[in-house]
Amino acid sequence: MSFSYFCECNVIPPSLERFDPGQRSEKIRVYVVNVNSLSHARRSPKKLRTEVRRDQIAQAALALIAQRGLNELNIGALAKEVRVVPSAIYRHYAHKDAVLESVLDLISKSLLENVKAVRDETPDPFDRLHLLLQRHRS
Helix, strand or coil, X not given: CCEEEEEEEEECCCCCXXXXXXXXXXXXXEEEECHHHCHHHCCCCCCCCHXXXXXXXXXHHHHHHHHHCHHHCCHHXXXXXXXXXXXXXXXXXXXXXXXXXXXXXXXXXXXXXXXXXXXXXXXXXXXXXXXXXXXXXX
């Protein structure tokens, strides 16, 4: 914690209704803290980059679909899962269908990564299929 500056000033005891200059006052030091140096003093969490937030939203949508089904997916539940306000979802996606397209892209990428990994593990097509199904279930 760093102190930007401090000052000394007179403080009137709270029990006195009026301040009489002849009465005793207490001298205190007031330190002004550089708030930017405190990590816990931020007003809101750091904004994520758009790509990161879009991926986070797609992952959350996929999880909600797995838990509740496609018909139960809505922007409000999705926002709650991501811990943002619903309007934040619309900053990254124009509508629910755009979120679903992103989920499909996420699934496609995952499947392609699994296919590439299995292809490198064994040359036998039946073993590849078996490994691919195992990866898909896990």
